[in-house]
Amino acid sequence: MAEATRDRVRAAIQELGFVRNESARRLRQGPSRAAYDRRATTPRPRAFGIVVEDLTNPYASDVARGAELTLNEAGHDALWLSSDHSPDKERRSLELLAEHQAAGVLIVPVGIGPADIDRVRASSGMAVVLIDHAGPDVCSVQVDHVAGGDIAAAHLLSLGRHRLAFVTGAQGPQPCAERGHGAARALAKAGGGKLFTLRQDALSPTEGQAAAHRLLKLSPVPDAVFCANDLLAIGMINELQRLGVRIPDDIAVIGYDDIELASSSAVPLTTIRQPRYAVGEEAAELALAEFAEGESHLHRQVILTPELVIRESA
Incomplete structure (x- = not known):
């Protein structure tokens, strides 16, 4: 392909918000030997992404664990990703999930805004739930x-x-x-x-x-x-x-x-x-509902209450 043609394709991709369909790419390549060997007939469950700021933070991993357990109970997988407080890495995480046809994403946002959420939905059809942030026309779970x-x-x-x-x-x-x-x-x-x-x-x-x-x-x-x-x-x-x-x-x-x-x-x-596991559980329930209901889904904002735990330091 000529370089000028490549430039026009890249410009069109950027303008249209295109994301590569990883499943379609693998289909064009044909089935692998492992695929021929598989005997399972049950379709693979859809995965949901969980994107947090820092997976080394125990709070973030507890939220992700609460979400994963809820998704697993509903028959779905969870993919944990960390943005490391970087908007660029956050964007790449969303692109990766869209490319692999994730059903939805539960995200602690560091850079995305309402316009980005609209693009994610339009280009991939993923359900989007914000954690610890709120926004217009989007489900969210927050602690007060x-x-x-x-x-x-x-x-x-x-x-x-x-x-x-x-x-x-x-x-x-x-x-x-x-x-x-x-x-x-x-x-x-x-x-x-x-x-x-x-x-x-x-x-x-x-x-x-x-x-x-x-x-x-x-x-x-x-x-x-x-x-x-x-x-x-x-x-x-x-x-x-x-x-x-x-x-x-x-x-x-x-x-x-x-x-x-x-x-x-x-x-x-x-x-x-903070009700750490409950934050993840609520976010997963909202994502599952949006995935199941599609355009008829009504977005909800859930606010949970923190409580004081008195020990010896104060």
Whole structure:
């Protein structure tokens, strides 16, 4: 094929939103020897994609696991993918799922918007469900993170702590930003107070350790810390203790998520529990419904409530 022809084909593909049909490609190639050997007559179940920001984060893997179990019970497979907080990788994940004719995608979005969702549906027919985000004309499952932040700060205030710090990620993911808004709301309801905000490069234990050093340089030093997730909180507690700070006597620390490690850390972590498995289960149910009902499907937005789990750190 001439280069000019290739350029015209590429332009048409981009304009029309074409995605390669992997099944059709394999059909043109003809059946493999393995295909001749198979004796199964039951059609292969359709797969659903689960795209999260970071599969190494226990919260994300628990959400994906809840979704997978629900999909499996309905006779479908689940494909786990991570965007690694990259819009480009997120786009490639969606293209891969469309190419393999996935029935739907459950996604924690980092870059896609309403126009992208419309293109995904139009080009592939996939059902789309957003996790931890909402949008027009799309199903979604969220936790009320503003309420979660409010609960966390209100608990710290009830302990007599008034110099609160909020430790979060540098990129300010929407759920984390909402947790900060909730904490600020609790302070406002209590008559004011200073909420210091420390932004770290990632929501990880290592960044929690780094935040501990920054925290002790503040003047005055906060007497309570609300971390945007448990990984940050566990790293912070470990480093504060190493530096001779007593938890919770000198500084109370509260996390968010209630991952499995929270209860078994050096100082069992007080945290805001997200219904992790329920988030995945609800998202899967919405995706299954949209897949089954097609254009008659009515989109729903599900909002779940977090709860306080009191342990020894605050």
